[in-house]
Amino acid sequence: xxxxxxxxxxxxxxGDFSYPEAHVRDAGTGLSERTVRYISDVKEDPDWVxxxxxxxxxxxxxxxxxxxxxxxxxxxIDFDKIRYYLSPGTEAKRSWDEVPDDIKRTFERLxxxxxxxxxxxxxxxxxxxxxxxxxxxxxxxxxxxxxxGSTEGLKHYPEIFRKWFGKVIPxxxxxxxxxxxxxxxxxxxxxxxxxxxxxxxxxxxxRINAENFGQFERTLIIADEGSEVTYMEGCTAPKFNTPxxxxxxxxxxxxxxxxxxxxxxxxWASNVFNLVTKRGIAHENxxxxxxxxxxxxxxxxxxxxVIMKGRKARGEVLSIALAxxxxxxxxxxxxxxxxxxxxxxxxxxxxxxxxGRATYRGLVHVPKHLKHCKNNTECDALLINATxxxxxxxxxxxxxxxxxxxxxxSVSQVSSDQIFYMQQRGLTEAQAxxxxxxxxxxxxxxxxxxxxxxxxxxxxxxxxxxxVG
Amino acid sequence: MFSVAxxxxxxxxxxxxxPSDLREFPDWFRDQQSAAWxxxxxxxxxxxxxxxxxxxxxxxLDLAPFRTSPPLSEDDRKNVLKYSRGLDKYxxxxxxxxxxxxxxxxxxxxxxxxxxxxxxxxxxxxEHADLFRKYFMSTExxxxxxxxxxxxxxxxxxxxxxxxxxxLEIKEPIEIFHWLRHENxxxxxxxxxxxxxxxxxxxxxxxxxxxxxxxxxxxxxxxLIAGPGAxxxxxxxxxxxxxxxxxxxxxxxxxxxxxxxxxxLHLGGKYSRFESLSRLIGEGGRSDLLxxxxxxxxxxxxxxxxxxxxxxxxxxxxxxxxxxxxxxRTTFGGLIRVEPHAHFTDAYQKVRNLxxxxxxxxxxxxxxxxxxxxxxxxxxxxxxxxxEDQLFYLRSRGIPAKIGQRLLVTGFLDExxxxxxxxxxxxYLHGMIEEKFAA
Numbered sequence: 001x002x003x004x005x006x007x008x009x010x011x012x013x014x015g016d017f018s019y020p021e022a023h024v025r026d027a028g029t030g031l032s033e034r035t036v037r038y039i040s041d042v043k044e045d046p047d048w049v050x051x052x053x054x055x056x057x058x059x060x061x062x063x064x065x066x067x068x069x070x071x072x073x074x075x076x077i078d079f080d081k082i083r084y085y086l087s088p089g090t091e092a093k094r095s096w097d098e099v100p101d102d103i104k105r106t107f108e109r110l111x112x113x114x115x116x117x118x119x120x121x122x123x124x125x126x127x128x129x130x131x132x133x134x135x136x137x138x139x140x141x142x143x144x145x146x147x148x149g150s151t152e153g154l155k156h157y158p159e160i161f162r163k164w165f166g167k168v169i170p171x172x173x174x175x176x177x178x179x180x181x182x183x184x185x186x187x188x189x190x191x192x193x194x195x196x197x198x199x200x201x202x203x204x205x206x207r208i209n210a211e212n213f214g215q216f217e218r219t220l221i222i223a224d225e226g227s228e229v230t231y232m233e234g235c236t237a238p239k240f241n242t243p244x245x246x247x248x249x250x251x252x253x254x255x256x257x258x259x260x261x262x263x264x265x266x267x268w269a270s271n272v273f274n275l276v277t278k279r280g281i282a283h284e285n286x287x288x289x290x291x292x293x294x295x296x297x298x299x300x301x302x303x304x305x306v307i308m309k310g311r312k313a314r315g316e317v318l319s320i321a322l323a324x325x326x327x328x329x330x331x332x333x334x335x336x337x338x339x340x341x342x343x344x345x346x347x348x349x350x351x352x353x354x355x356g357r358a359t360y361r362g363l364v365h366v367p368k369h370l371k372h373c374k375n376n377t378e379c380d381a382l383l384i385n386a387t388x389x390x391x392x393x394x395x396x397x398x399x400x401x402x403x404x405x406x407x408x409x410s411v412s413q414v415s416s417d418q419i420f421y422m423q424q425r426g427l428t429e430a431q432a433x434x435x436x437x438x439x440x441x442x443x444x445x446x447x448x449x450x451x452x453x454x455x456x457x458x459x460x461x462x463x464x465x466x467x468v469g
Numbered sequence: 470m471f472s473v474a475x476x477x478x479x480x481x482x483x484x485x486x487x488p489s490d491l492r493e494f495p496d497w498f499r500d501q502q503s504a505a506w507x508x509x510x511x512x513x514x515x516x517x518x519x520x521x522x523x524x525x526x527x528x529x530l531d532l533a534p535f536r537t538s539p540p541l542s543e544d545d546r547k548n549v550l551k552y553s554r555g556l557d558k559y560x561x562x563x564x565x566x567x568x569x570x571x572x573x574x575x576x577x578x579x580x581x582x583x584x585x586x587x588x589x590x591x592x593x594x595x596e597h598a599d600l601f602r603k604y605f606m607s608t609e610x611x612x613x614x615x616x617x618x619x620x621x622x623x624x625x626x627x628x629x630x631x632x633x634x635x636x637l638e639i640k641e642p643i644e645i646f647h648w649l650r651h652e653n654x655x656x657x658x659x660x661x662x663x664x665x666x667x668x669x670x671x672x673x674x675x676x677x678x679x680x681x682x683x684x685x686x687x688x689x690x691x692x693l694i695a696g697p698g699a700x701x702x703x704x705x706x707x708x709x710x711x712x713x714x715x716x717x718x719x720x721x722x723x724x725x726x727x728x729x730x731x732x733x734l735h736l737g738g739k740y741s742r743f744e745s746l747s748r749l750i751g752e753g754g755r756s757d758l759l760x761x762x763x764x765x766x767x768x769x770x771x772x773x774x775x776x777x778x779x780x781x782x783x784x785x786x787x788x789x790x791x792x793x794x795x796x797x798r799t800t801f802g803g804l805i806r807v808e809p810h811a812h813f814t815d816a817y818q819k820v821r822n823l824x825x826x827x828x829x830x831x832x833x834x835x836x837x838x839x840x841x842x843x844x845x846x847x848x849x850x851x852x853x854x855x856x857e858d859q860l861f862y863l864r865s866r867g868i869p870a871k872i873g874q875r876l877l878v879t880g881f882l883d884e885x886x887x888x889x890x891x892x893x894x895x896x897y898l899h900g901m902i903e904e905k906f907a908a
Binding site: 381 | 829837839
């Protein structure tokens with residue numbers, strides 16, 4: 001069972017190691033126009049990208065932190081102490097053998113690609129700022145699927161990516177999307193041609209290896225008419241003494257009849273600020289589905305969204321958050337209905353352990369004169385300890401007749417009867433608790449691809465250790 | 470309803486100038502008022518960016534046109550009395566117009582002898598200074614309107630003080646009327662209700678305008694204090710004219726084994742905001758928060774609530790229903806907060822919007838903040854329209870679509886009113902709703 005154990009071994013303790021830094025390119029500490037220009041120079045950005053970055057910087061500096069509604073913990077981020085760009089100075093590798101040994105060791109310890117390579121269609125792993133290894137199975141490449149890093153995508157396929165780049169999430173969407181627009185590097189650019197159904201998931205792993213480093217990857221996925229693609233990302237970082245920032249922007253475009261499924265298992269170390277903007281546009285009959293699992297980080301603020309722009313478009317967010325001591329998982333979903341007969345579904349499950357805090361924040365918007373739009377939202381929160389905290393803050397706007405929106409949320413704890421029953425069947429209290437929690441998320445986890453659901457269950461078990469008694 | 474009097478604006482001051490010194494209050498109260506005025510002036514005007522004012526049309530909160538009223542004429546006073554009809558039977562009542570006390574039907578000698586206090590504010594603050602000072606605006610306005618609570622405190626000039634002593638039950642409801650008379654007048658209605666241990670009382674407040682189209686401003690506070698084991702029912706029947714800007718701030722404090730039930734019916738006003746803060750401070754306490762709003766034309770109703778569970782073993786249940794027609798808007802922002810150590814909390818919150826037109830808009834923000842475990846909290850929000858099947862059924866029974874629709878809407882709203890479990894008041898409120906639909 002070598003394969004399976006490697007697949008489930010992605011947990012924080014295993015990710016908690018780092019290699020000596022040997023970065024060829026280093027933009028230094030702090031953020032200024034100089035930093036942004038440096039990144040542009042290294043990446044040989046075309047002029048429009050340079051300008052885009054500078055506009056991002058300007059917007060970032062102008063916008064205040066959103067602390068009037070969000071956690072005051074954001075004030076703990078010292079933007080002057082962050083390193084915005086590091087790279088080993090190598091181009092993305094095409095085969096596993098070309099990847100430097102020490103970096104390869106990192107990924108092997110994470111238990112990721114080599115064993116799964118046979119299964120996964122393409123893997124791109126990002127180490128600090130740049131993708132160090134990417135591989136797309138020949139078959140996928142032959143189908144015309146483009147799967148490259150953001151730099152390469154903008155440089156070699158501007159006719160495809162420029163049209164949508166920064167359009168789903170504009171620079172000024174929020175302070176952190178502006179920051180990402182200024183300093184982005186890495187991330188995946190994917191284009192799936194019309195009618196192509198990518199059978200196996202495309203996959204990326206992100207890792208922060210350097211202290212004080214901020215990671216700002218940018219991902220853009222375009223699924224052309226009638227195509228289908230699944231993308232999975234995982235992230236880890238070793239625990240450094242000072243807080244680290246991860247601020248990504250992910251844009252998805254599902255054209256007529258296309259389907260995009262985007263899966264994230266986020267397991268950053270518990271001092272990473274994870275402030276990510278994710279949004280998809282679904283055209284007529286298209287479907288965008290976010291599956292979002294947040295296990296790690298100190299503060300996560302992430303509300304994947306879908307704009308249903310075409311008739312009969314569908315949007316879905318399935319979210320699992322686990323907040324342990326010192327963690328605040330502020331997650332949720334945004335559903336913007338912009339055409340008739342669009343449907344959206346949000347299912348969120350959160351678990352708060354110890355002093356952990358899980359927050360659901362949601363937005364559902366059904367504007368005027370639309371007909372037969374439907375939204376269903378369910379949020380369930382589970383509290384494990386007396387010191388755990390959970391919040392729910394949805395905002396729902398409905399205009400006009402002919403639409404149906406429902407929201408439901410509940411908060412509960414593990415039933416003592418259930419625990420008692422399992423204990424008298426010979427399980428320890430901790431085992432019973434863990435089983436109970438897995439049961440709580442089970443119906444959601446079942447919808448995940450197999451290897452992710454196994455990984456997630458293991459992660460939950462590990463997090464539950466020592467939380468009882 | 471009222472004949473148009475040739476009313477002159479004699480010496481009526483804009484409310485945004487200093488509060489006048491004309492009224493005779495004790496020094497300590499005057500000091501409180503000037504402090505509150507400073508607080509009002511010093512605090513920022515709410516903007517839509519404030520979480521507590523999200524979705525609110527804050528542009529409507531321009532207070533510049535509004536004035537304090539000069540003494541009303543004898544005619545006005547007579548007319549107000551003539552139209553102050555509510556319930557057939559009541560234990561006692563007070564009638565105010567433009568904050569001036571028009572009439573007071575005192576409680577029976579028997580109740581008085583047993584210790585019931587039912588007095589206008591300005592008298593209670595002198596005759597029962599200790600009791601009054603202990604409870605008067607003792608709970609901070611936490612739901613966004615701190616600035617307007619300060620304005621109320623600075624400008625309040627009358628109102629009702631009701632104290633029900635230990636173990637006493639007042640069978641019939643106590644009635645209070647607040648009227649707005651003339652264009653651009655302002656009122657600051659106040660109710661302070663204190664119940665001692667095991668006391669029981671029902672209070673109904675009516676808010677009405679004399680002039681159908683007159684603009685006006687109402688900024689009211691009602692504080693309900695339910696002592697240990699007490700039972701308090703509070704009903705607000707708000708039917709201001711459609712040009713009135715109304716703010717109402719409620720706080721309800723529920724001690725151990727006490728229960729409080731409040732029902733707020735909102736029919737009138739251009740912009741009507743209602744903040745309700747329910748604090749459960751003792752084990753076994755229970756609070757029911759009910760509200761119905763019927764929004765038509767360009768009306769905007771804005772409800773903000775907080776069910777604050779401070780003590781373990783407490784329960785709260787909120788049910789708000791809105792029916793929206795034309796270009797009306799409603800906003801509901803509610804929060805259940807379970808404080809640390811408030812274990813075994815049982816809390817519910819439900820808001821349902823019925824949209825009857827394509828231009829209406831319903832915003833819902835049902836929230837939860839849970840800092841304890843062993844709790845059962847659920848909330849739900851739905852927005853939808855009339856079920857076509859139900860309408861079809863009614864039509865197949867010979868009921869015209871228009872009447873069928875009204876039946877279904879009132880049926881939808883009646884669920885809330887039935888929770889009150891008081892048939893007389895229930896019928897009365899139902900009649901008000903019917904009247905609004907008929908208009």
